[in-house]
Amino acid sequence: xxxxxxxxxxxxxxxxxxxxxxxxxxxxxxxxxxxxxxxxxxxxxxxxxxxxxxxxxxxxxxxxxxxxxxxxxxxxxxxxxxxxxxxxxxxxxxxxxxxxxxxxxxxxxxxxxxxxxxxxxxxxxxxxxxxxxxxxxxxxxxxxxxxxxxxxxxxxxxxxxxxxxxxxxxxxxxxxxxxxxxxxxxxxxxxxxxxxxxxxxxxxxxxxxx
Amino acid sequence: xxxxxxxxxxxxxxxxxxxxxxxxxxxxxxxxxxxxxxxxxxxxxxxxxxxxxxxxxxxxxxxxxxxxxxxxxxxxxxxxxxxxxxxxxxxxxxxxxxxxxxxxxxxxxxxxxxxxxxxxxxxxxxxxxxxxxxxxxxxxxxxxxxxxxxxxxxxxxxxxxxxxxxxxxxxxxxxxxxxxxxxxxxxxxxxxxxxxxxxxxxxxxxxxxx
Amino acid sequence: xxxxxxxxxxxxxxxxxxxxxxxxxxxxxxxxxxxxxxxxxxxxxxxxxxxxxxxxxxxxxxxxxxxxxxxxxxxxxxxxxxxxxxxxxxxxxxxxxxxxxxxxxxxxxxxxxxxxxxxxxxxxxxxxxxxxxxxxxxxxxxxxxxxxxxxxxxxxxxxxxxxxxxxxxxxxxxxxxxxxxxxxxxxxxxxxxxxxxxx
Numbered sequence: 001x002x003x004x005x006x007x008x009x010x011x012x013x014x015x016x017x018x019x020x021x022x023x024x025x026x027x028x029x030x031x032x033x034x035x036x037x038x039x040x041x042x043x044x045x046x047x048x049x050x051x052x053x054x055x056x057x058x059x060x061x062x063x064x065x066x067x068x069x070x071x072x073x074x075x076x077x078x079x080x081x082x083x084x085x086x087x088x089x090x091x092x093x094x095x096x097x098x099x100x101x102x103x104x105x106x107x108x109x110x111x112x113x114x115x116x117x118x119x120x121x122x123x124x125x126x127x128x129x130x131x132x133x134x135x136x137x138x139x140x141x142x143x144x145x146x147x148x149x150x151x152x153x154x155x156x157x158x159x160x161x162x163x164x165x166x167x168x169x170x171x172x173x174x175x176x177x178x179x180x181x182x183x184x185x186x187x188x189x190x191x192x193x194x195x196x197x198x199x200x201x202x203x204x205x206x207x208x209x210x
Numbered sequence: 211x212x213x214x215x216x217x218x219x220x221x222x223x224x225x226x227x228x229x230x231x232x233x234x235x236x237x238x239x240x241x242x243x244x245x246x247x248x249x250x251x252x253x254x255x256x257x258x259x260x261x262x263x264x265x266x267x268x269x270x271x272x273x274x275x276x277x278x279x280x281x282x283x284x285x286x287x288x289x290x291x292x293x294x295x296x297x298x299x300x301x302x303x304x305x306x307x308x309x310x311x312x313x314x315x316x317x318x319x320x321x322x323x324x325x326x327x328x329x330x331x332x333x334x335x336x337x338x339x340x341x342x343x344x345x346x347x348x349x350x351x352x353x354x355x356x357x358x359x360x361x362x363x364x365x366x367x368x369x370x371x372x373x374x375x376x377x378x379x380x381x382x383x384x385x386x387x388x389x390x391x392x393x394x395x396x397x398x399x400x401x402x403x404x405x406x407x408x409x410x411x412x413x414x415x416x417x418x419x420x
Numbered sequence: 421x422x423x424x425x426x427x428x429x430x431x432x433x434x435x436x437x438x439x440x441x442x443x444x445x446x447x448x449x450x451x452x453x454x455x456x457x458x459x460x461x462x463x464x465x466x467x468x469x470x471x472x473x474x475x476x477x478x479x480x481x482x483x484x485x486x487x488x489x490x491x492x493x494x495x496x497x498x499x500x501x502x503x504x505x506x507x508x509x510x511x512x513x514x515x516x517x518x519x520x521x522x523x524x525x526x527x528x529x530x531x532x533x534x535x536x537x538x539x540x541x542x543x544x545x546x547x548x549x550x551x552x553x554x555x556x557x558x559x560x561x562x563x564x565x566x567x568x569x570x571x572x573x574x575x576x577x578x579x580x581x582x583x584x585x586x587x588x589x590x591x592x593x594x595x596x597x598x599x600x601x602x603x604x605x606x607x608x609x610x611x612x613x614x615x616x617x618x619x
Binding site: 307 | 607610
């Protein structure tokens with residue numbers, strides 16, 4: 001039989017310059033099936049084909065800078081074809097600004113410090129993901145960190161805006177904390193994955209003296 | 211003897227619509243000396259005289275809206291003259307676009323709030339300086355706030371971009387903080403003075419619970 | 421927020437979103453233009469009095485652009501949009517040559533070259549966006565007439581190092597100035613057309 005219609009799973013841009021779409025093939029109806037990604041741009045009749053099926057791996061289409069415009073909405077479909085016929089996915093509409101999902105922050109450091117009046121606190125610093133950092137004025141990122149005691153259940157999340165450092169005062173002495181950070185473009189787009197888990201042991205004399 | 215040549219100290223625009231220059235006279239050579247500010251504008255041969263020596267006080271020249279143009283270089287000199295002769299300052303090249311120093315932000319408010327999951331935080335709000343017309347988009351301001359515990363040494367400064375409010379989570383319970391804000395045009399010009407110091411007492415139960 | 425919830429009927433980027441992106445891009449281009457000017461100034465222009473020669477104006481001086489708030493507010497938005505479009509077009513050619521000629525500067529740092537290439541690319545991108553915005557806003561036919569020819573290539577290739585550096589200084593000075601104008605005018609247009617002068 002003709003192949004089942006494929007489904008476009010996701011489109012993502014890591015730095016608002018390029019983007020990639022992935023699809024999931026349906027059943028191949030028992031015959032060798034190939035897939036063609038076709039797209040049109042808002043207000044245009046012209047149909048284009050995927051410029052690069054290779055770079056982002058199987059069942060994907062990579063749009064490089066030249067093919068990425070963020071002034072327009074893309075109407076994307078994927079057609080599965082075998083010798084018995086073909087089937088087309090539902091259309092997937094993409095506005096590049098809304099699909100920006102940066103990579104996680106890097107160079108996360110944790111440091112226990114003592115303030116002037118001997119009061120200890122934790123200082124966290126991090127850097128933007130390399131891809132975004134290069135265009136610092138172009139992609140403005142916001143950060144959120146989460147931490148919890150190692151055996152604790154509930155994460156405590158703290159939104160820190162565009163800062164790349166944060167001071168934590170009220171932590172429990174003697175506890176071992178897990179800390180992670182993620183980031184997101186300041187307007188549209190989605191949160192990155194969390195950075196790898198980092199651990200910090202709060203010493204027992206980390207009491208907030210009155 | 212003829213007067214010493216004066217020095218143009220500073221030119222400043224408070225709201226990107228008018229500007230003022232100040233000069234420092236040299237010695238008057240023992241004779242009553244008067245000063246004349248002369249200027250020419252890029253691409254023009256014509257020499258103009260200061261339109262208003264009064265408004266901004268002694269040894270100053272005030273350029274009202276009619277006499278202020280942007281993205282054009284003013285070549286400004288000040289001539290000191292007494293009965294023995296005259297002397298002219300070095301030329302001072304000014305593009306008003308780059309000398310904007312706004313007044314400090316106003317209406318600064320601090321408020322302690324509790325988030326949905328009972329987490330306490332501090333909300334700061336402020337308004338642009340009255341002279342600055344940010345509504346029309348002609349002038350865009352960015353803000354930076356600084357705070358430190360009353361007896362602390364080190365200020366912590368936080369850049370908040372074009373927002374006029376900010377939420378602060380990581381504050382030290384039981385501490386009394388000093389907070390100030392200043393502002394700057396989004397690209398060129400210099401930071402305003404800091405707003406007057408404001409104080410906020412953080413309650414002791416301002417703890418991040420497990 | 422689903423994109424085009426009701427299918428492709430009137431599925432397009434809104435004018436407000438187009439302006440948001442244009443302002444963000446023009447801000448970034450001006451940020452880069454200031455950076456490349458400052459970097460060149462610090463490295464090649466200290467004490468050489470290039471500023472005095474820079475007052476001979478820019479290749480876009482023939483475009484009469486608003487020079488203060490009143491002029492910027494009185495000009496009709498279609499004329500101001502056309503001016504921005506004209507300025508962007510007028511910079512297409514010089515930016516192509518800037519990106520290639522920067523490499524001929526003695527010991528030009530990598531960052532100078534990267535910024536020149538990035539500005540050229542983003543300028544083209546902003547031009548694409550402005551053509552889209554003008555297409556949406558314009559009632560009449562989009563006039564192609566606003567354009568200012570740049571004839572500065574020979575001066576960037578002069579054998580005399582001082583004259584060549586002075587030409588680069590002038591071009592980067594003009595780029596910083598014009599990209600700031602474009603950024604400012606787009607903010608004024610956005611506040612006027614989208615936020616009814618209540619930004």
